[in-house]
Amino acid sequence: MITMDNIIREGHPTLRRSADLVTFPLSAEDRKIATEMMEFLSNSQDEKIAAQLNLRAGVGLAAPQIDVSKRIVALLIPGEYEDDPPELAKVMFNPKIVSHSIESACLKGGEGCLSVDREVPGFVVRHSRITVSYQDAEGVTHKARYKGYIAIVVQHEIDHLNGVMFYDHINEQAPFAVEDDVIIIE
Ligand SMILES: O=C(O)C[C@@H](Cc1ccccc1)[C@H](O)SCc1ccccc1
Numbered sequence: 221m222i223t224m225d226n227i228i229r230e231g232h233p234t235l236r237r238s239a240d241l242v243t244f245p246l247s248a249e250d251r252k253i254a255t256e257m258m259e260f261l262s263n264s265q266d267e268k269i270a271a272q273l274n275l276r277a278g279v280g281l282a283a284p285q286i287d288v289s290k291r292i293v294a295l296l297i298p299g300e301y302e303d304d305p306p307e308l309a310k311v312m313f314n315p316k317i318v319s320h321s322i323e324s325a326c327l328k329g330g331e332g333c334l335s336v337d338r339e340v341p342g343f344v345v346r347h348s349r350i351t352v353s354y355q356d357a358e359g360v361t362h363k364a365r366y367k368g369y370i371a372i373v374v375q376h377e378i379d380h381l382n383g384v385m386f387y388d389h390i391n392e393q394a395p396f397a398v399e400d401d402v403i404i405i406e
């Protein structure tokens with residue numbers, strides 16, 4: 221089971237590496253990693269379990285964050301209301317942004333990261349819409365389009381596969397300065 225003890229923090233070299241492609245058929249180890257990453261997100265979003273295990277809530281997790289330099293991301297984005305199905309519940313292998321909008325967007329509250337134990341204020345400007353190609357656990361390639369908050373989360377996770385941290389995107393001189401046409405997501 222993954223807990224916060226398994227999540228490496230900024231300064232660890234694995235967070236700055238470009239992760240390796242996953243090969244298919246999946247090894248038992250890679251299958252286990254994917255399952256445990258999704259289990260972590262689910263546990264982190266369950267108040268009781270998160271309190272018992274002292275987990276920080278997460279909506280996404282990339283394998284490099286548990287010191288596994290492989291191109292695997294888990295996404296578990298809750299629905300609007302408690303009893304709603306998740307907006308997105310998926311493990312992506314070898315995800316790649318194959319196209320994106322010219323338009324940009326950022327979260328009004330900025331971003332955080334399970335691998336960063338500090339606040340880093342500022343707008344993290346990303347693509348407002350993306351098309352992602354990825355493989356599922358059977359190695360079948362899919363294409364999916366995301367926009368808004370989901371697109372932001374997916375980009376945050378794919379950044380981890382390329383050794384990019386969210387604060388790399390923040391303008392140090394003017395952290396909250398953005399072009400007029402950037403969509404600010406509440
Ligand atoms: O560290 C991670 O990669 C997981 C982040 C993903 C994230 C994506 C977009 C914007 C901020 C963070 C965690 O989910 S951070 C905690 C969190 C929890 C609920 C909602 C938003 C952020």
Ligand code: NI
Nearest residue numbers: 332333334335
């Ligand atoms: Ni992160």
